Each structure stands twice: as structure tokens, then as C-alpha cells.
Amino acid sequence: MELALVGLVAVPVLAGVVLLAVGRPAARVAAPVAIGVASVVLVLAALVAVGRPTVSSALIAGIDLGLAVDGLSAVMVLVVSAVTLAVVVFAAAEMDAGHRFFGLLLVFVGAMLLTVTATNLLTLLAAWEVMGAMSYALVAHRWQAQRPMESGALAFLVTRSADIGLYVAAGAALGGGVGTLALADLPQASGGWRDLLTAGLVVAALGKSAQLPFSFWLARAMDGPSPVSALLHSATMVAAGGYLLLRIEPLLAGSGWAGPLVAWVGAVTVVLLGLVALAQTDLKQLLAASTCSQIGFIVLAAGVGATAGGTLQLVAHAATKSLLFLVAGAWLTALGTKQLAPLRGAARRWPLVGAVFAVGVLSLAGLPPLSIFFGKDAVLAAAAATSPALYVAGLVGLLVSAAYAAAALVAVLGRAPADTGYDREQPGTQEIPLVARLPLVPLALGAAVLGAAAEPVRAALGSVGEPEPTLVEALVSGVLAAAVVLAVLVPARAGLLGAAVLPALPPIVGILTRVTLLRGWLGLERVALAGVAEPTMALARALSRFDERVVDGAVRAAAGGTRAAARLADLRLEGPLSRGLDGLGAAGRALGRLARRPQTGQLHQYYAQAAGALAVLALFLILVR
Incomplete structure (x- = not known):
């Protein structure tokens, strides 16, 4: 049964990756492959919903890559798998969709199934990230047109901004003594760490489920193909936020x-x-x-x-x-x-x-x-x-x-x-x-x-x-x-x-x-742009100017000063230094020639030179004393 749980996540992910890697040659078989994989996933979902297996593999010290099926996740894997099969069949009939669409869709489904079976924050965070990335690619599936690309990017950025809460939650869990990051142990976090942990999870869940004030991204996500809307906004991505809140209900209740x-x-x-x-x-x-x-x-x-x-x-x-x-x-x-x-x-x-x-x-x-x-x-x-x-x-x-x-x-x-x-x-x-x-x-x-x-x-x-x-x-x-x-x-x-x-x-x-306010989704997108995006971009532009004029300017000034010093050294010092070195070389060569003169090879001359040297030394000692 543990193998069925691993296969529940691995089969759609691997099939999706293979379709994406093979590329255009897989276009003709992409739809049948996707339907077959979705059918297998539904069978595996039924098996794990009945068997309730648990799988754990050591990842880092004290933290496992954990998957498990309990009552809540058993319901979810069945729902996700059933809706996936329906959407894939519809897409195969309605869309001119090839390997890219079905590959991304299957990887997305695998990430969602990993999300609902994750037992700790680290596993959840990995699945959450992959799910978000795939949703961006699916909304922007018709990337040749500008509007879907912009809508996919906006949906991705809004949900990614909220997803920072998961990182905050993971850090707070570790700081609060939840060393395993297990979802079941989160209420045991200490003091203020528990409040910070709870806040991070709530923000991430509200962003993913398009609740206020994050709702406007869902309006733009409608620029994606209808099968994408049917999957992302019924049983998977948007539902993932609600699922997470249901999963951590004891933490919500305990926070007060x-x-x-x-x-x-x-x-x-x-x-x-x-x-x-x-x-x-x-x-x-x-x-x-x-x-x-x-x-x-x-x-x-x-x-x-x-x-x-x-x-x-x-x-x-x-x-x-x-x-x-x-x-x-x-x-x-x-x-x-x-x-x-x-x-x-x-x-x-x-x-x-x-x-x-x-x-x-x-x-x-x-x-x-x-x-x-x-x-x-x-x-x-x-x-x-x-x-x-x-x-x-x-x-x-x-x-x-x-x-x-x-x-x-x-x-x-x-x-x-x-x-x-x-x-x-x-x-x-x-x-x-x-x-x-x-x-x-x-x-x-x-x-x-x-x-x-x-x-x-x-x-x-x-x-x-x-x-x-x-x-x-x-x-x-x-x-x-x-x-x-x-x-x-x-x-x-x-x-x-x-x-x-x-x-x-x-x-x-x-x-x-x-x-107009209601037709325009309460103006939330404009508020986000005016209240968050534009100030952020203004700050980025100001920092860019500071970097160019101050930081980079200082670097350019230092480089200019070095070049000026080099030119000065080249004009004022190089000639005298070169001539001085040439003079020292000439003096050394002259001394060498003088030193060679006493070297005659005649023994009586060496004795005479030694006697002369001793006489000079004796005279020196007499004078010094």
C-alpha cells in the first residue's frame, strides 16, 4: 500500500516530465497518455483512501519527507483524481493541446496530490512551490498572446507573495521548538513563535484560495484555457488554501x-x-x-x-x-x-x-x-x-x-x-x-x-x-x-x-x-498596483539610481583614479626609475670586471694579495683601537 501512495504522486509527475522532455514527438500521444495516467491515478487514489498508508523517508536530520493518508486527505485524493480525469478527457476533445499542456497539467496534479498527503511543512512547501509554478505556466499556456502571459505572471506573483508566509511559518516552527516540522505538532510551538507560525500559514492559505484581499488574481487567471480553470479553481489550487486551513484547524483554534x-x-x-x-x-x-x-x-x-x-x-x-x-x-x-x-x-x-x-x-x-x-x-x-x-x-x-x-x-x-x-x-x-x-x-x-x-x-x-x-x-x-x-x-x-x-x-x-466597482472586482487589482506594486517599483528604481550614481559611481571613480595614477607613474617615474636601474646594472657590471682582474691563476699573486689584505686589516685594527 505504501507503494500505491508513492505512485499516486510519482506517476503523474514522472509522466508529465517525460512528455515535457520528449517534446513535439510526444504531441500525438500526449492526450491518450494523460487520460491513461489520470485513470491510473484515480485507481491509486481509491486504494490509498481505503488502505490509509504512511510513507516516511529521512531527508535531513530530524526531518523526514513524509506522506500519509488520513480521513481528510483520503477525501481529497479521491476528489482531485476524479476531477482530473474528467478535465483531461474534456481537454483532449476540446483543445488542440499537445505535450506541453498535458505535461504541465500532470506535474501540477502530482504536486497537488503531494500537497494533500504531506505530513510536514517541508514536504508541503516543496509541493506548494511546484503547484504555483505549474499554475503560472498553465494560465499562460497561450503564451503567444500578451494578455495570458501578463495574467499568468500576475496570478503567480500574487500567490507567490502570499506563499512567503509558508517560509515564515517553517522558520517560526523551528524557532518554536517544532523540530520535525510535522503539521500535527505545530500547535506545540512555544509563545510568540506559534502566533508567527499561525499568521504565516493563514496568509499563505488565503492567498492561494483567492480570499480577500488576494481575490483579484483569480479574475486574471480566467485568461487561461477553460480546462485549466475547471481544474485549478474547483478541486486543486484554489481549494488547496481551504484544505490547508482545515488541516491546521487545531492550530487556528489554539491561537485564540x-x-x-x-x-x-x-x-x-x-x-x-x-x-x-x-x-x-x-x-x-x-x-x-x-x-x-x-x-x-x-x-x-x-x-x-x-x-x-x-x-x-x-x-x-x-x-x-x-x-x-x-x-x-x-x-x-x-x-x-x-x-x-x-x-x-x-x-x-x-x-x-x-x-x-x-x-x-x-x-x-x-x-x-x-x-x-x-x-x-x-x-x-x-x-x-x-x-x-x-x-x-x-x-x-x-x-x-x-x-x-x-x-x-x-x-x-x-x-x-x-x-x-x-x-x-x-x-x-x-x-x-x-x-x-x-x-x-x-x-x-x-x-x-x-x-x-x-x-x-x-x-x-x-x-x-x-x-x-x-x-x-x-x-x-x-x-x-x-x-x-x-x-x-x-x-x-x-x-x-x-x-x-x-x-x-x-x-x-x-x-x-x-x-463599476463590482464589475471590476472591487478595484482590488488597482489597489494592489497602486498600494503595493507601484511603491515597490518606485523603491526599486530609487535603489537602482542609488546603485548607479553612488555605489557604481564610487567604483568608477576609484577605477578612474587608478588609471590616472598609472598614467602619472608612466609619465613621471618610469623614465628616471628605468635610467636608475640601468645605472645600477652598469655599475654592477664594472665591479664584476674589476673583481675578475685579481683572478690570474698564479699562486704567488694570491699570496701577495692575502698578505696585502692582512696588512690592511691590521692597520684598521690599530687605528680603531
């Missing part, structure tokens, strides 16, 4: 301050990004903002200690949102647009696709008995037991969710407009291949019935004592969701008969679509 902070960040994101979703006229942007909002329920669950409820919401959201993104991608390929107004009538043109889309958006609305209804109710029950204010905020978020989900449904119903507006973003194929429709059906089934997994999820997690929704709470949330959906659908009846969609919606929806 982190739990309430995380809960309120999630609740505020649920409401504000729900309003942002309601204001969008682009289907992918609506789904992206709704992802932030729905992940907010998971973050709220982690903050109030509802691990089982948050996990159930994560599972339901993964099936629902991957379905909706794939449908949006299918319509974009077929009709050449993802704008809501031109998409009117798309559901009638392809009834099966329209039907599964309806299942997805009604689940997103929190309508009973669909999946997200059960996840939201579990989270709201825990919020009510913790704080009435949090519960009210959650209910407001539920109302907004129902409104934007119903608005999306209204937009694709009815008859096609006279001015279709097709092919404005890309040439449409006017068809959705049968193979591309295949993964939509099981995903729709998951969006419909995964709510029934509430008890198995609680059993898998061993959750004891978590508040469960009462009948009254379930009725309140279900009735409110249904009322909002009807309030949107009924006034839209004229739209279903052929009138424009947006004017037929309730006035508040039409107003929100014209609020």
Missing part, C-alpha cells in the same frame, strides 16, 4: 485569534465576492468570483472548527464548479463567446449540456437537495453555534449565491437573440463533440448527489461534536435559496421568450451589473 479572523475573512469574502459575481456579464468571470465566494464558506468552516462541514462543502464545490467551468468552455469553443447576453439560447441548442449546467447552477444556488445545500448548511450550523453575526453573514452570502446562480441560468435559457454576438472572442466551431460531453454527466451527478456523503465524510474524518443543522435551519436556508431563485426566474419570463436578459431580471441585479 486566528479562528475568528479566518472565519470573518471567509464570511466577508462570501458576501462581497458574491456581489462581484452577480455584477459580471462574462460567464467565466461570474464563475471565478463565485469560486472565491464558495471557497469562503470553507474558510469560514475552518475558522469555526467545522472540519467535516468544510470538507463536505469542498467536495460539493469541486464537482459543481468543475462542471460549470467545463460547460462554459464548451460553449466558448462552440459559439466563440463567453458573454452572458450572446449565450442566451445555448441551453436549448444543446439540451444535454444545458441540463447539466442547470444542475450545476442550482447546486451553486444552495437549492435542496443538491450537494452544496448540505455543505453550506453544515457550515452555517457551526457558524450559528459560534457567533450569530457570522450566521447572519453566511445567510446573506447564501442569498447572494442563489441570485448569481439563477442569473447565470436565466442567461442561457430562452431563444437566441437576433444579433447573436457569436465568434467575437474566438472563431466558434458550432459544435460540442460527444467526447467532450462525456465527463459532464458524472460531474453533474456529483453536483446533484454528493450531499448524501455527509455522514461518510463525518465518519472518515472522525468528527465528533461538530454542530449539525437542525430542521429549522435547513428549512430556513432551503426556503431562502428557493425564494431567491424564483425571484430571479419569474421576472425573467419575458427574457425566456426572447427579450433581453438583463432588463428582465429584478432591478437590483440590473443595478449591480452597472456598478
Whole structure:
């Protein structure tokens, strides 16, 4: 079973690396290879979910490269693997994607599986980094165009900035006495180190899950291919932040301050990004903002200690949102647009696709008995037991969710407009291949019935004592969701008969679509640019000028002085020194010639010279005395 766990991570990573290394020759087989690998990964995920193996290998003194499958990670590996297979099949049918796309996708999936099975911060950090790098490459897959490249870079830089929190957390864990960096041991960190550790993990998780104030990167990530959006923003990258917070829930609860902070960040994101979703006229942007909002329920669950409820919401959201993104991608390929107004009538043109889309958006609305209804109710029950204010905020978020989900449904119903507006973003194929429709059906089934997994999820997690929704709470949330959906659908009846969609919606929806601040994602990108990026670049330019004018200037001045000294030495000193040395040489040669004269080879002359020398020495001694 340990081998299955190693293979779960290694198989997609190795297959992806091989596809990337082989290059163009692998383009024709890339899609079948990716489908085969995704199928193997799903089988391995089922095996490890049942067997719950643990693998540990010594890395450095006191720290192991640890992998393990427990209740939470068992749920996650199954969800990630199932969504991956659906996305890969869809991409093979819809995209002209070769070795590069599928290679990056498989490496990304391997990194995500490593993230959810990591047992310590070092393993988590390695997986987190690879996942971030692959997400940048996938969002910027169409790198020939400037916009995807810029969007990929922005998404990467925002999440990487938040990822610094993981490094801070690892350092604080070591400083606080958690020598093994094991996630289970993090609450044992001492004093202020634990607070610093908690803060680092919270920042990293909020950045990756696109919660406020980091949400805007998800809007730009929509410039990537639709299968990338379906994978990254349903069960993998964005969900990784929520997963991490659920994983460290004991640390959040033990800190005293982190739990309430995380809960309120999630609740505020649920409401504000729900309003942002309601204001969008682009289907992918609506789904992206709704992802932030729905992940907010998971973050709220982690903050109030509802691990089982948050996990159930994560599972339901993964099936629902991957379905909706794939449908949006299918319509974009077929009709050449993802704008809501031109998409009117798309559901009638392809009834099966329209039907599964309806299942997805009604689940997103929190309508009973669909999946997200059960996840939201579990989270709201825990919020009510913790704080009435949090519960009210959650209910407001539920109302907004129902409104934007119903608005999306209204937009694709009815008859096609006279001015279709097709092919404005890309040439449409006017068809959705049968193979591309295949993964939509099981995903729709998951969006419909995964709510029934509430008890198995609680059993898998061993959750004891978590508040469960009462009948009254379930009725309140279900009735409110249904009322909002009807309030949107009924006034839209004229739209279903052929009138424009947006004017037929309730006035508040039409107003929100014209609020620039909401359509522009609360201006978060501009705030980040003006408040962080531009000051940082200004500081960098100032430091660059200081380097050029002061540091480099001093170096250039020193070099100039050395050259001037060299020229001075060449002009003033070299000649006299050379002549002096020549004179010394001549004097030495003259003395040599004089020294050779007494060397005649005649013995009587040597005696005479010795006698003369002794006489001189005797005279010297007499005079000195």
C-alpha cells in the first residue's frame, strides 16, 4: 500500500516530465497518455483512501519527507483524481493541446496530490512551490498572446507573495521548538513563535484560495484555457488554501485569534465576492468570483472548527464548479463567446449540456437537495453555534449565491437573440463533440448527489461534536435559496421568450451589473498596483539610481583614479626609475670586471694579495683601537 501512495504522486509527475522532455514527438500521444495516467491515478487514489498508508523517508536530520493518508486527505485524493480525469478527457476533445499542456497539467496534479498527503511543512512547501509554478505556466499556456502571459505572471506573483508566509511559518516552527516540522505538532510551538507560525500559514492559505484581499488574481487567471480553470479553481489550487486551513484547524483554534479572523475573512469574502459575481456579464468571470465566494464558506468552516462541514462543502464545490467551468468552455469553443447576453439560447441548442449546467447552477444556488445545500448548511450550523453575526453573514452570502446562480441560468435559457454576438472572442466551431460531453454527466451527478456523503465524510474524518443543522435551519436556508431563485426566474419570463436578459431580471441585479466597482472586482487589482506594486517599483528604481550614481559611481571613480595614477607613474617615474636601474646594472657590471682582474691563476699573486689584505686589516685594527 505504501507503494500505491508513492505512485499516486510519482506517476503523474514522472509522466508529465517525460512528455515535457520528449517534446513535439510526444504531441500525438500526449492526450491518450494523460487520460491513461489520470485513470491510473484515480485507481491509486481509491486504494490509498481505503488502505490509509504512511510513507516516511529521512531527508535531513530530524526531518523526514513524509506522506500519509488520513480521513481528510483520503477525501481529497479521491476528489482531485476524479476531477482530473474528467478535465483531461474534456481537454483532449476540446483543445488542440499537445505535450506541453498535458505535461504541465500532470506535474501540477502530482504536486497537488503531494500537497494533500504531506505530513510536514517541508514536504508541503516543496509541493506548494511546484503547484504555483505549474499554475503560472498553465494560465499562460497561450503564451503567444500578451494578455495570458501578463495574467499568468500576475496570478503567480500574487500567490507567490502570499506563499512567503509558508517560509515564515517553517522558520517560526523551528524557532518554536517544532523540530520535525510535522503539521500535527505545530500547535506545540512555544509563545510568540506559534502566533508567527499561525499568521504565516493563514496568509499563505488565503492567498492561494483567492480570499480577500488576494481575490483579484483569480479574475486574471480566467485568461487561461477553460480546462485549466475547471481544474485549478474547483478541486486543486484554489481549494488547496481551504484544505490547508482545515488541516491546521487545531492550530487556528489554539491561537485564540486566528479562528475568528479566518472565519470573518471567509464570511466577508462570501458576501462581497458574491456581489462581484452577480455584477459580471462574462460567464467565466461570474464563475471565478463565485469560486472565491464558495471557497469562503470553507474558510469560514475552518475558522469555526467545522472540519467535516468544510470538507463536505469542498467536495460539493469541486464537482459543481468543475462542471460549470467545463460547460462554459464548451460553449466558448462552440459559439466563440463567453458573454452572458450572446449565450442566451445555448441551453436549448444543446439540451444535454444545458441540463447539466442547470444542475450545476442550482447546486451553486444552495437549492435542496443538491450537494452544496448540505455543505453550506453544515457550515452555517457551526457558524450559528459560534457567533450569530457570522450566521447572519453566511445567510446573506447564501442569498447572494442563489441570485448569481439563477442569473447565470436565466442567461442561457430562452431563444437566441437576433444579433447573436457569436465568434467575437474566438472563431466558434458550432459544435460540442460527444467526447467532450462525456465527463459532464458524472460531474453533474456529483453536483446533484454528493450531499448524501455527509455522514461518510463525518465518519472518515472522525468528527465528533461538530454542530449539525437542525430542521429549522435547513428549512430556513432551503426556503431562502428557493425564494431567491424564483425571484430571479419569474421576472425573467419575458427574457425566456426572447427579450433581453438583463432588463428582465429584478432591478437590483440590473443595478449591480452597472456598478463599476463590482464589475471590476472591487478595484482590488488597482489597489494592489497602486498600494503595493507601484511603491515597490518606485523603491526599486530609487535603489537602482542609488546603485548607479553612488555605489557604481564610487567604483568608477576609484577605477578612474587608478588609471590616472598609472598614467602619472608612466609619465613621471618610469623614465628616471628605468635610467636608475640601468645605472645600477652598469655599475654592477664594472665591479664584476674589476673583481675578475685579481683572478690570474698564479699562486704567488694570491699570496701577495692575502698578505696585502692582512696588512690592511691590521692597520684598521690599530687605528680603531
